[in-house]
Amino acid sequence: MLDIKLIRDNPESVKNKLRLRKEEVSVIDKILDTDGQRLILISKSETLKELRNSVSDEIAVMKKNKQDASDKIAEMKKVSDEIKAYDEELRKVDADLDMQLRYVPNLPDDSVPLGNSEKDNAEILKWGEKNSFDFDVKDHIELGKALDILDFERGTKISGSGFPLYKGKGAKLERALINFMLDEQSKNGYKEVMTPVLVNRASMEAAEKIPKFEEDMYHIEKDDLFAIPTAEVPILNIHRDEILKQDDLPLKYCGFTNCFRREAGSYGKDTKGFLRVHQFNKVELINFCRPEDSYIELEKMLDDATGILKKLNIHYRVIELCTADIGFSASKCYDIEVWSYAENKWLEASSVSNCTDFQTRRAMVRYKKVLDNNKTKTEFVHALNGSGLATSRLMVALMEAYQTKEGNIIVPEILRSYTGFDII
RNA sequence: GGAGAGGUGGCAGAGUGGUUGAAUGCGGCAGUCUCGAAAACUGUUGUAGCGGUAACGCUAUCGAGGGUUCGAAUCCCUCCUUCUCCGCCA
Numbered sequence A: 001m002l003d004i005k006l007i008r009d010n011p012e013s014v015k016n017k018l019r020l021r022k023e024e025v026s027v028i029d030k031i032l033d034t035d036g037q038r039l040i041l042i043s044k045s046e047t048l049k050e051l052r053n054s055v056s057d058e059i060a061v062m063k064k065n066k067q068d069a070s071d072k073i074a075e076m077k078k079v080s081d082e083i084k085a086y087d088e089e090l091r092k093v094d095a096d097l098d099m100q101l102r103y104v105p106n107l108p109d110d111s112v113p114l115g116n117s118e119k120d121n122a123e124i125l126k127w128g129e130k131n132s133f134d135f136d137v138k139d140h141i142e143l144g145k146a147l148d149i150l151d152f153e154r155g156t157k158i159s160g161s162g163f164p165l166y167k168g169k170g171a172k173l174e175r176a177l178i179n180f181m182l183d184e185q186s187k188n189g190y191k192e193v194m195t196p197v198l199v200n201r202a203s204m205e206a207a208e209k210i211p212k213f214e215e216d217m218y219h220i221e222k223d224d225l226f227a228i229p230t231a232e233v234p235i236l237n238i239h240r241d242e243i244l245k246q247d248d249l250p251l252k253y254c255g256f257t258n259c260f261r262r263e264a265g266s267y268g269k270d271t272k273g274f275l276r277v278h279q280f281n282k283v284e285l286i287n288f289c290r291p292e293d294s295y296i297e298l299e300k301m302l303d304d305a306t307g308i309l310k311k312l313n314i315h316y317r318v319i320e321l322c323t324a325d326i327g328f329s330a331s332k333c334y335d336i337e338v339w340s341y342a343e344n345k346w347l348e349a350s351s352v353s354n355c356t357d358f359q360t361r362r363a364m365v366r367y368k369k370v371l372d373n374n375k376t377k378t379e380f381v382h383a384l385n386g387s388g389l390a391t392s393r394l395m396v397a398l399m400e401a402y403q404t405k406e407g408n409i410i411v412p413e414i415l416r417s418y419t420g421f422d423i424i
Numbered sequence B: 001g002g003a004g005a006g007g008u009g010g011c012a013g014a015g016u017g018g019u020u021g022a023a024u025g026c027g028g029c030a031g032u033c034u035c036g037a038a039a040a041c042u043g044u045u046g047u048a049g050c051g052g053u054a055a056c057g058c059u060a061u062c063g064a065g066g067g068u069u070c071g072a073a074u075c076c077c078u079c080c081u082u083c084u085c086c087g088c089c090a
Helices: A004-009 A011-020 A026-064 A070-102 A140-146 A152-158 A168-187 A201-206 A232-239 A291-312 A358-363 A391-401 A413-419
Strands: A122-127 A191-193 A198-200 A225-227 A242-245 A251-260 A279-289 A316-320 A332-340 A345-354 A365-370 A376-380 A382-390
Touching: A004 A011, A004 A026, A011 A026, A026 A070, A122 A291, A140 A391, A168 A191, A168 A251, A168 A279, A168 A291, A168 A382, A168 A391, A168 A413, A198 A201, A198 A232, A201 A232, A201 A358, A232 A251, A232 A279, A232 A358, A232 A382, A279 A291, A279 A391, A291 A316, A291 A332, A291 A345, A291 A382, A291 A391, A291 A413, A332 A391, A345 A391, A358 A365, A358 A382, A382 A391
Parallel strands: A191 A251, A242 A365
Antiparallel strands: A122 A316, A198 A225, A251 A279, A279 A382, A316 A332, A332 A345, A345 A382, A365 A376
């Protein structure tokens, strides 16, 4: 969530930045209006509370001295009723304000390229080259079926479409990728964690996934638990309501989880095989850092994510998202895309974002900042997240890029110590 | 799932309706002492909101949310959570 004080003090600047995201800015005026009501109610209620507190003390003294305090008690009864009425109204206004704030996205950083849609995203880097095949390439579905390593039909039987079944060397290759990525990211200084994949409502709210994306998530009604769409959610919540030590920053975590997405409303688009699935595997990177370091850490995280692709020798490019396309919680965002030979297009395999203090404000993840005069100040940390990487799209690129004329798949050199075989 | 006992400041631990934001101890910070350090002594030390340039003032906060009361850490209700015992189970 944005800082209400920022909105209160610089409404025009906030609006201008939201306009860059192609957001409707009239909500800001509504927020200001609600905030104004709120401040008035707080002031009224607190003035009466002050009166009540002081008179209650007087009553206590009178009672001690065996004096009659019934006049004051009667008076305070009225005051208490008034307070109750104000507080009741305040509760409503607070809830209203909170709900409005939950739909306002993070503000884009000044360095983010301007744009009107995803068409304006900028390719900033391309690594490697496309293979030149002297035969007709097969797509990952054909390859997977012929080699009996992927079974989308049976996955559908078990759960429904979009729930892949990996078999034999396919399962082993997937496991190898996950282990490889975790090992690499551990080397990059990320602490490995294995988290719950079902999380409570408070965790989803802290990660700013609710209410905006509630419909996109699997929800277990009986226990009010949500299947995570990304490990970003549980990892971010590791430090919810905590105050970190300045010396511990940046605090970096990596974790593998299954990820679950309903993908409501996207049926019919890229539904083939792995292109869009309800369950997939991902190694996630999270970084909690000092605010002044977050944009430097963002670049490092991008290197950490792309390092995987370099070692796998997979052709990729990096896209810097424009103001109209960055994610809800992000102030700046890079996508990493891998090349699909069969689809003849780029596929998003990772997204690396600086979410500044947008999530940590709601999640209350702070740190004790040591000031020059040796005093400390509690301040929100910045949080960054990135996929390092998601396996499904990566698997598409890998299978296609490493296929042979005979329909086999060569295992990338770096993975062989993990798979124990070098060809499928 | 059943029965019982708890959740108080960074930690330990008092407090069961009235100047209690909360005794005491430990820790942290500052100072005295010291060449320096330790020890000892003295002072200080939560978070958030609102107002104020500021000093500061006010309000809230004793797991969370309601309620009773002029007044709640203290009484009542609901929920969460921890521990112990029983049952069940990967």
